[in-house]
Structure formats: C-alpha cells, structure tokens
Amino acid sequence: MASKTRSIFEDVSDIQKPLAAPGGIDAGGKGSREAIRVWLMMLFTLVVVMIIVGGLTRLTDSGLSITEWAPVSGAMPPMNVAAWEAEFEAYKQIPEYIEQNAGMSLSEFKVIYYWEWGHRQLGRVIGIVWALGFVYFLVRRQIPVGWTGRLVFIGALGGLQGAIGWWMVHSGLQVGMVDVASYRLATHLGLAFVILGFIAWFVFLLGRREADLMQTRRGGDVRLFRLSTGLMYFTFLQILLGALVAGIDAGRGFPNWPLMTTGTGASFFPPDPFQLTPIWRNFFEDAGLVQFIHRITAYLLFIFGVLVWLRGRKSPNGQTRFGFNIMLAVLILQMVIGIVTVLYSAPVHIAIVHQFAAVLLWVGILRGRYLARYPIPQSIRGK
Template sequence: MSQKRSIFEDVSEQSAAPAPTAGMIDKGTRGARRGVLLWLMVLFAMVVVMIAVGGLTRLTDSGLSITEWRPVTGAIPPMSQADWVSEFDKYKQIDQWQIENRWMTLADFKQIYWWEWGHRQIGRVIGLVWALGFFGFLAARQIPTGWTGRLLWIGALGGVQGAVGWWMVASGVTSGEGMVAVASYRLAIHLGLAFVILGFIAWYIFMLGRTERDLMQARRSKDTKLFSLSTGLLHVAFIQILLGALVAGIDAGRSYTDWPLMAGQIFPPDAFMIEPVWRNFFENPGLVQFVHRIWGYLFVIFAVVVWRRGRAAANTGTQFAFNSVMAIVAVQLVLGIVTVLYAAPVHIAIVHQFAAIVVWVLILRARFLSQFPVTRSIREG
C-alpha cells in the first residue's frame, strides 16, 4: 500500500524517476549487430579476393583446366602422379587443348589447374563461412530483427553463383565445336552476379554500421535528386562492368592497341563480319571493344554530372563521398586507356578490374549517404 503524502511535501524530496535509455531499438541486439557486421566484412573481403582471382584465372586462360563440376569432392586436388595424369588426360579431350595448347606438358597444365582450383576453392570457403555464420547466428537467435531474410538472400545468391560458374565453364568444355574459351556472355553474367553479391554485402555493412535510430533520423534529410542520380550512375557502371567482361571473354582488349582511334579509324574495320549480325556484339573483338570504349566515355560524362550535383550536397560527408567517386572514375579511365595501349598485360588488366570494384563500392557508398547522410551537431560543424 502506498504511504500517505503531505500536500506540503517538497517536490525535490521525491526520488527521480529513471530516465529512458537511449537507443532502445538496438539495445537487445547490440552485440549481435557487431558480430553480424564483422562477419559481413569478412565475406566482403573474400568476395573481393574471389573476383580478383577469377580475373587472373581468365587472364591466364586457366578456367577450363578442370573439366568437371564436383562441388564437394572437387575440393581435394590431385594427390598423386596418377591423379595428375588423369586430370591432364581429361583436359586433352576438350577443344582448348586440341586447338591451342598441344604444346603443354604436365608441368604447364599444373600451373593453370591451380588457378582454377584456387578460384573454386575460394568459392567453397565463402559458402562455408556464410553457412557457419548464418546458421550460427540463427541458432543463437542473435540475428537482428528484420535481417534474417537479407542474410539468407546473400547465401541464395552465392548458391546461384556457383551454378552459373559451372554453366559458364561448361560452354568451353567442348570437343569438336571449336570452342577455346568460355562463352563471353556467360562470363559477363558470372561477373555481373559477383558484383551484385558484393553490392548487397556492402550495402548491408553500411546499414549495420549505424544504429536504427540514426538511420531513421538521417532519412529525413535524404537528398532525393542526388539519390536518383547516383542510382542511375550505379546502373551505368554495372553495364560497363558487363561490357568489360565481354571484352575479357574474347581477349578483345588485345586486338586494337591504339587510342583514341581503332586501327587508325574512329569505327573499327570489319565490325559486322560475323553472321548473324547480333553475334558481333558478343564475339567481334573490334565491335565489342568499341562499345566498351563508347560506354566508358558516356559513363565518365555522367559521372561528372553526378559529381557536380554531389558537390552541392548539404552534408560535407556526402560531398566527400562523391568527390571520391569522381577521383576513382578518373583513375579508372586512365587505367582503361593504358590497358589498351599495352595490349592488356596481366598485371595492368587485373589492376583495371580491381579499380572497377573500388568504383562500384564508392558509388554505392555515395548513394547510401545520399539516402542516409551523416548528421553533424552544431558543435561538430
């Protein structure tokens, strides 16, 4: 029973009621958010490595060295001389060896085999890290509210990517069809999906790096116009990435090594010599490289437009994000030209591909800050 209180009691004598705790929306999952964030960062780094190794596998023409898809047993490489001879004999049955690589010895084969095996092995490890993290957090009921579907989506995309990878390789594992490489459009789909996966992981990292309360407040200051422009820039960049994969798929970057012209002309010669005509956009080195160049110029022009709008953003952090995008786009333009002039050597071509990853992530970062600008107090300002 409550005690009787005097009407003359001083208010100051009362015990103060406990003040509400800030950030209650995140209190129950604060530790889980940090754990999931670190796990996603690990996955992000591994996918970046996966893309880089995949690029080197393509540049060294190693992608067809393993002619079978064995998701589980394929994790074990050849362990004896007889195993190596068996793998080499399988490789000898496909067109790439019959037409281009008859000169190879077993030692040469081992070099390209390890590139492809390493690429697939990284994929397996990524899948394992995702599964351990996801099901571990799920079993411990530590996944933040609303995030189960998002994290499951990453794993689903990874599974699809594995199937697409074999679908790509299968296009080149042929005999008597004259195929000495994988189909370029399948390579483009494979690389494009890798960037999609990387994009989702990066976006989730950005979101988990800030509290729900902070994101809800920041969204009120969303720059709708800048968000739309950065979304458009992201799409343009994605198309350029796909076009770059088409170039890599048929070694088109080594076909015309002059710039800004191509074989001394604005438009490459024999651009439509393949029948039917539509195949030229996938298989004609001159036309494929020309389209990649022109789209690259359009991408740079659009990037300048978005950058100028980004410089006018109300938030200095958002301004810096768009300055960073413009800087890396300029670097990427120079790298693209150098790659062409030097006929796409491995060490330059892989830097060009890695820079594409940086462009992709920085555009995503700028887009995120357009939607969720980092607010600053008057004192900090």
C-alpha cells in the same frame, strides 16, 4: 486524513515500473549488429579476392583446366601421379587443348590447374564462412529483426554463383570452343558484383542504429540518391561490357587510343563491325565492335559521373561531399587505367589492376549513394 491526490499521468499500480532507456529498440541488437557487420566485412574481402583470382584465372587461360564439377570431391587436388595423369587426359579431350595447347607438358598443365582449383576452392571457403556465420548468429538469436531474410539472400546468391560458374565453364568444353562463352562470363562476373554490392550496402546499414537511419533519412537528398542509383546501374552495364571484352580478348586487338588502328589505317570506328551472322553475334563476338562499345560507354559513364559529382558538391553535408569526391577520383583513375590497358594490349598485371579498380569504383558509388540517402549527422557549423 485526506488522501493524496493522484496525477492523471500516474500509474494506478503501486508497483513502480522502470522507465524505458533511450534507444531501447536498438539496445538488444547493438552487439549483434557489430558482430554481423564484421562477419559481412570478412565475406566482402573474400568476394573481392574471388573477383581478382577469377580475373587472373581468365587472363592466364586456366578456367577450362578442370573439366568436371565436383563440389565435394573436387575440394582436394590430385594427390598422386595417376590422379594427375587422369586429370590431364581429361583436359586433352577438350577443344582448348586440341586447338590451342597441344603439346603442353604435365608441369605446365599443373600451373593452369591450380589457378582454377584455387578459384573454386575460394568459392568453397566463402560458402563455409557464410554458413558458419549465419548458423552461429541464428542459433544465438543475435540476428536483428528484419535481417534474417537479407542474410539468407546473400547465401542464396552465393549458391547461384557456383551454379553459374559451372554453366560458364561448361560452355567452353563444347565442340568449336576454346574459351568460355563471353555472355556467360559476363553473367558470372556481373553476379559477383551484385553479391559484392549487397554485402557492402548491408555493411553500411549495420554501421548505424535503425533509429539513426530512420532519423537521417529525413534529411537525405532524394535527387542525389536517384542520380547515384542511375550511376550505379550505368557502371554495372560497363562492368558487363568489360567482361565481354575479356571473354573474347578484345582488349588486345586494337592497342591504340583514341583511334582504333588496323592494317589499313586508323579510324575512330572499328573495321567491318557487322560481318558475322546473325547480326546479334557481332555484339558479343566481334572484337572491334565489342571494344568500341566498351570505349563509348566509358566516355558516357565518365560524363555522367562528373554530372553526379557536380550535384554531390552541392550537398550541405561535408561527409556526403567527400564521398562523391572519392567517387570521382576513382572514376578518373579507372579511366586512365583503362586507356593504359588498351595501349599495352591488356597484359595480365595491368588488366587485373583495371578489374580491381572497377571494384573500388563500384564500392565508391555505393558509398556515395548511401551517404545521399542516409547523410551522417554533423554539427550546425559543419561544412
């Protein structure tokens, strides 16, 4: 009996092996990717709230009300009259109370204390949410390949942010200081936006399979990605400058636009911008110069943003074009809110909207950058 001819592509084993299912590389991590994405979105929301509460803490001059860093014992506020008196007495020893708030009542002190305590407490909550989530996914082995280091990195940045927060507060407790050092405030806020940016980027990436990202990256717009990356860095610089403005209350000194009005008249340039010595101090401590730099940077950022948007309009991908349309809309909104903030001398309710709009712009730019790199597939007829 003649033996059956085998194909050269047939397995020599008599055991039939199952065929690999399409998308098998990502199949095992599909559920974990979605769960980790939800967890990161929770962290993202908490960080946004943290930025807003931090801004309100600064605007209400509450940041120096707690004069020590107690990561564990400080989780509980004073629970009796004696504890409140001890906290208030410690506050009375620092320059802010002596030179600015002398005569403050205990009830008034409690208001600013709870703002700062709430800010620190929120930081603890973020740390706990990160730790519980990371350990849960690690123990269950649900972290996709290549993502463990990224998630640890987020936690490390959070720990660093806590240390920088105290470094910032400590500067305001020194002799001659009634506020925290503006450059330390800028460092603290800048790192918050860095953390927010990485979380947002990871959320974007986890929204699609690795195989899909690799496939769509081939159709990405390299030039648009580079332009949006430049816009991202430019916006980050403006955020830091905004923190410098807030750090010395420079937003309240010249309530006019586009000129800067002083006692001697109105001018496009700030009055006597280089009176402090050494000269570098003027870029951090001269209210007129700091606000002027913030204004000029805003103009340049707006122009660059429009140029990036014009390039984004040329994208053949409808989702990418829409992403950059949203980015431009938020950029225009932020510009208008910034002008209103100046005209009304930065009242708390407008200033905090300005800061929140910065968060929206930051995320909008990151989203546009992501879509330039990894465009969402569309039909051939898609516009």
